[in-house]
Amino acid sequence: MRLIGDGARIIDATSGQTLAGERLTAAVLREAESLAALPQGVLFARTSIDVPSVLRYLAAFEGGRALALLDPALETGALVAMMDRFRPGAVLAAPEEEPPLGYVAKDGHWVRTDSVGVRPHPDLALLMATSGSTGKPHFARLSRGAVLSNAHAIAEVLGIGPDDVAPTSLPPHYSYGLSVLNSHLAAGAAVVVEPSGILGREFWTAVSEHGCTSLAAVPYHYEMLRRLKFDPAEHPRLRTLTQAGGRLRAELVAEFDAKMRAAHGGLYVMYGQTEAAPRMATMPADRLAEKPGSVGPALPGGEFSIRHGDGSETTHPKITGEIVYRGPNVMMGYAEDAAGLALGDELDGVLDTGDLGYLDEEGFLFVTGRLKRIGKVFGNRVSLDDLEQAARATELGIEIVAAVPADDKVVLFAEGIAKDVCKQASRALGERLHLHASGFDVRPIEEIPLLASGKVDYQTLAGLV
Missing domain, CATH: 3.40.50.12780 (ANL, N-terminal domain)
Known part of the structure; x- marks a missing residue:
């Protein structure tokens, strides 16, 4: 060949x-x-x-x-x-x-x-x-x-x-x-x-x-x-x-x-x-x-x-x-x-x-x-990939979102979303996973950082937590 x-x-x-x-x-x-x-x-x-x-x-x-x-x-x-x-x-x-x-x-x-x-x-x-x-x-x-x-x-x-x-x-x-x-x-x-x-x-x-x-x-x-x-x-x-x-x-x-x-x-x-x-x-x-x-x-x-x-x-x-x-x-x-x-x-x-x-x-x-894209919310293991999908499914207009673990919660960065919508998303995720909303810290971000490949730069996001 x-x-x-x-x-x-x-x-x-x-x-x-x-x-x-x-x-x-x-x-x-x-x-x-x-x-x-x-x-x-x-x-x-x-x-x-x-x-x-x-x-x-x-x-x-x-x-x-x-x-x-x-x-x-x-x-x-x-x-x-x-x-x-x-x-x-x-x-x-x-x-x-x-x-x-x-x-x-x-x-x-x-x-x-x-x-x-x-x-x-x-x-x-x-x-x-x-x-x-x-x-x-x-x-x-x-x-x-x-x-x-x-x-x-x-x-x-x-x-x-x-x-x-x-x-x-x-x-x-x-x-x-x-x-x-x-x-x-x-x-x-x-x-x-x-x-x-x-x-x-x-x-x-x-x-x-x-x-x-x-x-x-x-x-x-x-x-x-x-x-x-x-x-x-x-x-x-x-x-x-x-x-x-x-x-x-x-x-x-x-x-x-x-x-x-x-x-x-x-x-x-x-x-x-x-x-x-x-x-x-x-x-x-x-x-x-x-x-x-x-x-x-x-x-x-x-x-x-x-x-x-x-x-x-x-x-x-x-x-x-x-x-x-x-x-x-x-x-x-x-x-x-x-x-x-x-x-x-x-x-x-x-x-x-x-x-x-x-x-x-x-x-x-x-x-x-x-296997490794796992976070913990109040001791409960959650898939970060699934959590990103769940945020998009809230019907709050969240399309581009990235989740990173942070101690005993997860931080989700939502691109182009207002602060009040982020609060609604936190409550929606808490209700969906039957955990307190404070375990899902949804934050607005102007633009999700990307690697040259177009993939999400999770390392940079982790540094913002």
Whole structure:
């Protein structure tokens, strides 16, 4: 299997130029030669939504250099702390600041002055930060085989072909955004690199001008698209919407499913984790209405089981427990420091997802919650995800809300909601869960903070409690 399939194209929306065929191959090879000359060790790449970042990623993958994709918005102090732990051979597209001790600035990068570093395991291709909104970053170690198998499996279930065109609606340092890039290039399709994001006017201009056929988005984006009265009929070639990155509320699934059906397209609800390179399941668009709430069956080559509290596993329907996934796209394990980069496969294709759910009679998965997204209200355990859904169901106009634990209560931040409505929401949640309203501190916030991926930045919200 190859990552860059025959006919693959990279279109720079800013310049209008296209890299394809021999031009694309030559550009990747030139970059790979530059990366090969850097000191031994993993390479850190501050990865923006631009063509140079995409080429660096492809060059490292094809050239056998283990690469960690980083958010370019990562504060320099946090970046230097990660460098201390992992001792990268270089930081590509480094900040325009003085490099830390042991590194020199060269050609826009920070290059380690010591040529001796930890040699990554030969199977290791990609490192993706997984802690995101929850704390100290560590990396999921993804092999070349895991990335390739997932890219081709996604292309298969979505029916991606050479005439398909996908815009960069999500950043490539985020696993969902990277999977869009990988699956389209592997299928010999096109990717339009446009940096302004799904809410930018230039983005939609590029979608129309380049005839984009699909769009990937997380739940927050769908909330915004609803407010903007998105109509797929305005983009005649747009036939596929995909959703991952968290649970999309049922009303929006039904709404966008209906919109896409009316436009002779489809909405594909997906489920995955960075640790699975990253997709594990896709709900067929033509069965979405038939099985509301399902994320579909496992991707080709993968399978799900449900783990009981006693450690046993089952595939019997309607039994809820921790979701366990098996497949060729499962990571090799985590890396906490440079020594971890040299480790081999520690998981043998088995991923304990930390999510709760069940399977139906056909093996379609229903995700019901998260083991770790739990708070306590007066000693009672409550699912924070379910609490967010309950707040939206109060019929008080709450649409965008995020819940974080706080001692013996839960704080819910509601975007664009007045203080008096927040008080009503606290009472409504108390009545629904049969607990005193003071255990549900609903607060107004002008705008929910987001990570670059579009997911809620729960860590920042926790700091506001």
